Amino acid sequence: xxxxxxxxxxxxxxxxxxxxxxxxxxxxxxxxxxxxxxxxxxxxxxxxxxxxxxxxxxxxxxxxxxxxxxxxxxxxxxxxxxxxxxxxxxxxxxxxxxxxxxxxxxxxxxxxxxxxxxxxxxxxxxxxxxxxxxxxxxxxxxxxxxxxxxxxxxxxxxxxxxxxxxxxxxxx
Amino acid sequence: xxxxxxxxxxxxxxxxxxxxxxxxxxxxxxxxxxxxxxxxxxxxxxxxxxxxxxxxxxxxxxxxxxxxxxxxxxxxxxxxxxxxxxxxxxxxxxxxxxxxxxxxxxxxxxxxxxxxxxxxxxxxxxxxxxxxxxxxxxxxxxxxxxxxxxxxxxxxxxxxxxxxxxxxxxxxxxxxxxxxxxxxxx
Numbered sequence: 001x002x003x004x005x006x007x008x009x010x011x012x013x014x015x016x017x018x019x020x021x022x023x024x025x026x027x028x029x030x031x032x033x034x035x036x037x038x039x040x041x042x043x044x045x046x047x048x049x050x051x052x053x054x055x056x057x058x059x060x061x062x063x064x065x066x067x068x069x070x071x072x073x074x075x076x077x078x079x080x081x082x083x084x085x086x087x088x089x090x091x092x093x094x095x096x097x098x099x100x101x102x103x104x105x106x107x108x109x110x111x112x113x114x115x116x117x118x119x120x121x122x123x124x125x126x127x128x129x130x131x132x133x134x135x136x137x138x139x140x141x142x143x144x145x146x147x148x149x150x151x152x153x154x155x156x157x158x159x160x161x162x163x164x165x166x167x168x169x170x171x172x
Numbered sequence: 173x174x175x176x177x178x179x180x181x182x183x184x185x186x187x188x189x190x191x192x193x194x195x196x197x198x199x200x201x202x203x204x205x206x207x208x209x210x211x212x213x214x215x216x217x218x219x220x221x222x223x224x225x226x227x228x229x230x231x232x233x234x235x236x237x238x239x240x241x242x243x244x245x246x247x248x249x250x251x252x253x254x255x256x257x258x259x260x261x262x263x264x265x266x267x268x269x270x271x272x273x274x275x276x277x278x279x280x281x282x283x284x285x286x287x288x289x290x291x292x293x294x295x296x297x298x299x300x301x302x303x304x305x306x307x308x309x310x311x312x313x314x315x316x317x318x319x320x321x322x323x324x325x326x327x328x329x330x331x332x333x334x335x336x337x338x339x340x341x342x343x344x345x346x347x348x349x350x351x352x353x354x355x356x357x358x
Contacts, residue, residue, distance in 0.1 A: 027352075034348050038297070048297065048317070049290015050211055060207070060221075061199050064228045068195070 175201060178244040185235055195232060202245065203228070205318070206252045212313045213256040215278045215298075217287040223259060227252045246327045249320075253310070253328055260306065272305050300350035308343040315340050 159168065176197045184194030206227060211220040230251050238247060261271055269275045279302045282288060282295070290298070301309055310329070314320045315336075322333045329336070 030352065031348055034351055035344075037293075038347070038351070047208060047211075049288050049294035050208075050217075051287050051289055052207075052217060053287070056221075057204060057207070060203055060224065061196070064199060064203075064225055065192075065196065067225060067229060068232050 182235075182238070182240075182244065195235075198231070198235075198244075199228060202248055205245075206248060209249065209313070209318055210252055210256050212301075212317060213253075213310065214259060216281045216285060219259065223252070223255050227255050230255070242327055243324075246324055249314075249318075249324075250328045257306070257310075272307065274302050274304065274306055274309060278302055296351060297347070300347045303350060304343050304346060308339050308346070311336055311339040312343040312347070 181194050181198050181201070184190040184197070203224065207220060207224050210223050210227070211217065214220055214223065227248070231248055234251075238244070242250075260275060263269075263275045263277060264271055264273070267275055267277060279299060282298055282302070288295075288298075301312065304312065311325060314325045314328070315322070320328075322336050325331075325336050326333050331339075
């Protein structure tokens with residue numbers, strides 16, 4: 001029984017149950033040689049044909065650091081300023097003050113026409129707008145009306161009431 | 173020159189007064205490793221230069237938030253890898269190339285580059301790498317050239333170790349086949 005088991009194990013370990021691709025061993029040595037050459041090439045060549053410009057790595061360090069440095073200095077310079085303490089607010093407030101004061105002074109010294117309520121000027125403007133001939137006709141008509149409207153009796157009463165006898169005697 | 177430990181860099185970075193000194197040490201320690209990692213992915217020197225600078229600026233901005241739940245260098249590698257993949261994807265979108273394939277522009281850059289002077293075999297190896305899908309190329313580069321362990325690559329890419337091993341195995345086989353089918357003599 002033990003011998004039988006031993007034979008089975010021997011058969012298994014000898015590789016009797018394993019198979020390989022067809023003609024595997026025919027080109028195995030050639031493939032091993034290729035792989036060895038490849039290994040040697042990788043081990044003996046620094047960068048396998050690739051190269052860099054002269055002094056590239058010496059400058060690369062500085063180049064990267066110079067791209068990083070501005071970020072460092074900017075980060076250090078950032079200062080928190082409250083907006084009500086900012087120069088911009090101070091200057092714009094001062095500018096607004098100057099503009100408002102100047103405007104006030106100007107309006108005070110140069111009152112506008114629309115603000116002026118003088119009735120004489122308003123009447124003058126109305127007369128300016130009316131045709132001149134119409135005004136002359138109107139005045140003449142009013143004069144003639146006044147002349148004819150007072151009676152002789154009314155005139156005598158007016159004179160007697162307003163003038164003394166001496167005035168009347170000396171003028172007439 | 174003696175390499176400074178990551179712990180020392182982090183400790184110095186946490187103090188305002190020694191922050192710049194710490195970052196300088198970090199740059200000295202990692203700039204070349206990160207440069208070559210990106211360069212192997214994007215091929216062109218000028219693109220690599222831009223990306224390296226972006227990566228370290230991100231490192232500077234975020235190092236304060238870095239928690240020790242991962243290693244510093246795997247964290248930096250992750251940033252570098254993400255930046256490179258984002259860059260490559262933009263390039264592919266521009267060229268209408270599927271995202272899992274490598275942009276043909278990379279092979280053109282390799283041939284035209286003034287900063288590649290490898291021999292025929294090295295050129296062939298890079299061309300073989302550029303035939304791989306993006307993920308396999310990434311895994312192969314990190315394992316083969318950056319000499320990172322599977323566990324470290326797993327932490328950087330967020331992929332299981334088993335999947336990474338499979339990717340690397342497939343990539344190595346493809347490269348082997350590409351080189352064997354060519355008339356290069358080793």
